[in-house]
Amino acid sequence: MTTRTNPRADARPLALQALGHVLCFGVGLLGVSRLIHDYDWRGLYSDVTLEKVQHLIESDEQYDTLFVGSSRMYAGVIPATFDAEMADQGLPTHSFNAADCAMGMHEANALLRDLCERMPNPPKRVVVELHWWDPVFRAENHRTTRAVGWHSLGETLSVLRSIALPIDAQDPAPDFAGKITLVQDHLRCLVGNLFRVGQGVRILKQLWSPSPSTNGVYPEELERGYCELGKTNRWGRRARNRFVSPEGQAEYADLVETAKHWDRSQKGFNIAAFKRQADYLQSRGIDLIYMVAPTVESKPGYGDLEIIRRRVPVLVYDQPLDVPEYFATENRFDTRHLNRSGGVSFSRRLAADCAREWGNTARTGSRPDQPSAR
Amino acid sequence: MLFTEPRFLAFFALAFAVHWGLRSDVWRKRWLLVCSYVFYGAWDWRFLFLILGSTVIDYVAARRLERARDGGRPTRPWLVLSLVANLGILGFFKYCNFFATSGAALLSWLGLPVGDVTLQIVLPVGISFFTFQTMSYSIDVYRGHLRAERNFWDFALFVGFFPQLVAGPIVRAIDFLPQLAQSKRWRAVRFQPALWLFLIGFIKKACIADGIAPTVDAVYGDPAAYNAASMWIATAFYAIQIYCDFSGYSDMAIACARLFGYELRLNFNHPYFARDITDFWRRWHISLSGWLRDYLYIPLGGNRGSRLFTHRNLMLTMLLGGLWHGAGWNFVVWGALHGTALVLHKEWMRWRGANAARVPFLSQLSMLAVVLTAWIFFRATSFSDAFLIVRGCWTWNAPGTEAVDPRLALLLLPLALAHAMAAWPTALRHLQRVPAPVATLGLGALTAMALLFVPIADRPFIYFQF
Numbered sequence: 024m025t026t027r028t029n030p031r032a033d034a035r036p037l038a039l040q041a042l043g044h045v046l047c048f049g050v051g052l053l054g055v056s057r058l059i060h061d062y063d064w065r066g067l068y069s070d071v072t073l074e075k076v077q078h079l080i081e082s083d084e085q086y087d088t089l090f091v092g093s094s095r096m097y098a099g100v101i102p103a104t105f106d107a108e109m110a111d112q113g114l115p116t117h118s119f120n121a122a123d124c125a126m127g128m129h130e131a132n133a134l135l136r137d138l139c140e141r142m143p144n145p146p147k148r149v150v151v152e153l154h155w156w157d158p159v160f161r162a163e164n165h166r167t168t169r170a171v172g173w174h175s176l177g178e179t180l181s182v183l184r185s186i187a188l189p190i191d192a193q194d195p196a197p198d199f200a201g202k203i204t205l206v207q208d209h210l211r212c213l214v215g216n217l218f219r220v221g222q223g224v225r226i227l228k229q230l231w232s233p234s235p236s237t238n239g240v241y242p243e244e245l246e247r248g249y250c251e252l253g254k255t256n257r258w259g260r261r262a263r264n265r266f267v268s269p270e271g272q273a274e275y276a277d278l279v280e281t282a283k284h285w286d287r288s289q290k291g292f293n294i295a296a297f298k299r300q301a302d303y304l305q306s307r308g309i310d311l312i313y314m315v316a317p318t319v320e321s322k323p324g325y326g327d328l329e330i331i332r333r334r335v336p337v338l339v340y341d342q343p344l345d346v347p348e349y350f351a352t353e354n355r356f357d358t359r360h361l362n363r364s365g366g367v368s369f370s371r372r373l374a375a376d377c378a379r380e381w382g383n384t385a386r387t388g389s390r391p392d393q394p395s396a397r
Numbered sequence: 398m399l400f401t402e403p404r405f406l407a408f409f410a411l412a413f414a415v416h417w418g419l420r421s422d423v424w425r426k427r428w429l430l431v432c433s434y435v436f437y438g439a440w441d442w443r444f445l446f447l448i449l450g451s452t453v454i455d456y457v458a459a460r461r462l463e464r465a466r467d468g469g470r471p472t473r474p475w476l477v478l479s480l481v482a483n484l485g486i487l488g489f490f491k492y493c494n495f496f497a498t499s500g501a502a503l504l505s506w507l508g509l510p511v512g513d514v515t516l517q518i519v520l521p522v523g524i525s526f527f528t529f530q531t532m533s534y535s536i537d538v539y540r541g542h543l544r545a546e547r548n549f550w551d552f553a554l555f556v557g558f559f560p561q562l563v564a565g566p567i568v569r570a571i572d573f574l575p576q577l578a579q580s581k582r583w584r585a586v587r588f589q590p591a592l593w594l595f596l597i598g599f600i601k602k603a604c605i606a607d608g609i610a611p612t613v614d615a616v617y618g619d620p621a622a623y624n625a626a627s628m629w630i631a632t633a634f635y636a637i638q639i640y641c642d643f644s645g646y647s648d649m650a651i652a653c654a655r656l657f658g659y660e661l662r663l664n665f666n667h668p669y670f671a672r673d674i675t676d677f678w679r680r681w682h683i684s685l686s687g688w689l690r691d692y693l694y695i696p697l698g699g700n701r702g703s704r705l706f707t708h709r710n711l712m713l714t715m716l717l718g719g720l721w722h723g724a725g726w727n728f729v730v731w732g733a734l735h736g737t738a739l740v741l742h743k744e745w746m747r748w749r750g751a752n753a754a755r756v757p758f759l760s761q762l763s764m765l766a767v768v769l770t771a772w773i774f775f776r777a778t779s780f781s782d783a784f785l786i787v788r789g790c791w792t793w794n795a796p797g798t799e800a801v802d803p804r805l806a807l808l809l810l811p812l813a814l815a816h817a818m819a820a821w822p823t824a825l826r827h828l829q830r831v832p833a834p835v836a837t838l839g840l841g842a843l844t845a846m847a848l849l850f851v852p853i854a855d856r857p858f859i860y861f862q863f
Contacts, residue, residue: 037583037584043834044833044834044837047834047835047837047838048837048840048841048844049841050838050841051837051838051839051844051845052841052842052844053841054841054845055841055842055846056845056848059845059846059849211403218848218849219848220848221851221852222849223604223846224608224850226849
């Protein structure tokens with residue numbers, strides 16, 4: 024008598040066995056990666072951000088308000104001035120400027136989430152500088168460990184969504200092939216971040232000599248995270264020299280004129296990313312305000328701002344016709360940034376507007392065409 | 398497409414899943430052929446015609462050769478056709494510019510200057526490997542060691558099998574064609590050892606070879622700037638880099654082939670642990686040294702003659718072996734150094750007899766000295782740089798003051814680990830006793846640790862250029 028074997032029945036236990044091995048492999052791979060990730064959580068921050076994060080985690084000072092954004096925030100908001108104005112407004116705060124140069128929305132979001140997880144007393148209020156959720160790497164950040172650092176799974180999915188949207192703010196906007204390259208680059212960063220690809224030598228060096236490799240700018244030289252350009256910061260002098268030159272001044276005047284007539288109808292914000300950020304922060308009881316910094320070089324567009332405003336107040340300061348004082352040469356360090364006097368004035372104004380927003384129960388936000396007046 | 402690239406992982410996963418999903422062995426082989434051509438076409442699809450042409454020529458030549466023999470007609474013309482075609486392809490793509498520029502330099506030296514004689518020729522990846530493979534097939538059929546393959550698609554798979562297509566090991570038809578006739582069974586494949594071998598190869602290539610490459614590049618890019626210690630470190634690093642790069646590729650190729658149910662021969666056997674220079678060549682690039690022995694050294698007469706005749710054959714074999722690695726005089730010098738060392742070693746063995754191996758340490762040390770010195774010529778970008786480094790290393794008299802960080806030696810730890818694992822049979826036996834799920838878990842964990850040491854930038858395999 025012959026026995027018949029069913030090949031499909033034979034294949035089933037083999038397939039289950041294979042699946043089991045794939046699962047075991049995945050557990051080993053992801054488990055060890057997770058351990059390394061947890062040990063090396065500081066590894067992919069920029070020096071400045073790392074120093075700020077470490078200060079926020081380790082300091083006894085209990086900051087209740089954070090500012091997060093790019094160099095425009097870093098050099099534009101002076102926490103001490105902001106707090107003094109808030110106290111005058113009857114809403115005392117103790118704030119810290121956690122911004123860093125070239126920090127986009129995705130990086131800021133990752134930083135905020137990390138801070139919320141790690142700070143012993145998470146902030147109650149956060150002001151985030153508003154940009155596009157820009158999927159294009161800044162040239163200075165491209166393929167750096169810092170760019171890899173914010174690529175969590177959630178943030179990568181979010182940036183992939185941004186790529187799928189029309190990227191109006193980019194000049195020139197990436198074409199289809201450019202978008203494919205961007206997708207590849209972001210996926211590469213995701214893998215780089217999840218598995219800390221190529222970071223072994225640095226981690227070994229850290230194990231060998233555990234002192235953090237920082238540039239030593241904090242806290243001696245900084246005022247609760249604020250950085251006065253030209254005084255403490257090593258970069259920006261060339262931009263300043265250019266700005267004060269006659270050609271630079273003429274160029275700046277042209278930029279201001281252009282900014283007065285920007286097309287405010289551009290759309291294409293990654294609304295889902297805003298909602299996700301707002302949901303996360305609000306679920307933790309944190310009040311969020313978006314702020315468009317006074318600059319002539321950003322084109323955030325306003326086509327979608329109304330949708331954002333339904334959830335979060337948005338303060339807009341990039342229209343020279345509405346807030347001319349922040350575009351006056353004497354208040355600027357260069358075309359992109361305020362100087363200290365501009366920072367003092369701007370911090371007061373921001374505090375007054377924030378106090379009004381945080382004091383209001385109904386959050387309506389200011390309108391780009393009707394900037395809030397003190 | 399590099400074995401270390403994420404897209405290879407996707408490509409391999411698809412190839413593997415479809416291969417084992419197919420019921421028929423014939424369709425599996427056809428699928429592997431399609432995958433192999435896609436793999437090769439990913440470099441430059443135009444060269445698919447080249448590999449196809451080489452395949453057709455050797456297939457037809459071998460069939461005709463066999464038919465001629467069966468009919469009592471002369472067989473040599475068909476062998477000559479195959480050799481001329483293969484050597485012609487190799488000569489045109491790889492050596493045309495080399496001979497043209499060398500000839501022009503000679504004429505110029507004789508006072509007959511000529512203009513630019515170089516052609517814009519792109520070197521097809523892996524050409525040296527697949528032409529040697531097909532030549533060995535024709536020669537084996539000519540010698541009667543092998544029947545000509547009747548199935549064209551099987552023969553095409555032998556030539557184009559993607560795991561070993563671009564950088565070896567050089568597979569002999571006598572080893573591979575019989576495997577194509579066997580039915581492949583999923584249960585017969587030992588996946589876990591294959592995956593471990595792949596991971597070890599990956600660590601060698603991506604973590605070690607690519608990790609130390611920037612140090613080597615820096616010193617060899619501007620040797621005049623570095624001190625003698627740095628030259629030694631860079632040369633030792635290069636010896637390790639080229640070993641890890643090439644043997645890492647071979648390990649991954651062997652592992653990939655095993656995952657499809659095919660066996661490829663071992664290509665490296667811890668060559669730097671060799672007893673002497675002769676032993677080194679039994680352990681280094683075994684498939685090439687075996688090929689040169691069987692198809693060049695022995696046909697030249699081998700050691701079946703006077704001592705001088707044997708030495709001549711040895712030198713010729715090594716010079717051509719050097720030239721096989723690249724179209725450049727530095728490779729010829731590399732071959733000449735090895736040839737000279739082999740001749741001297743033969744003489745030493747003859748002179749000392751049984752006493753020759755009395756001091757194994759000194760024997761190993763002299764082997765390493767020869768091998769490292771020869772690598773200097775292999776790696777240096779010019780003869781002046783090579784001589785500068787040789788002088789710096791051996792007289793401790795280097796013009797530069799810059800120094801590489803000696804802590805970089807830490808990068809060699811993973812190599813030591815991988816080497817120890819491979820060289821310690823008890824450890825491997827213990828590993829085999831570990832329950833399979835635990836071993837797979839360990840494989841995942843080690844992969845995670847290996848990824849820590851993978852440089853972010855992709856770097857092609859060194860032997861792709863040969």
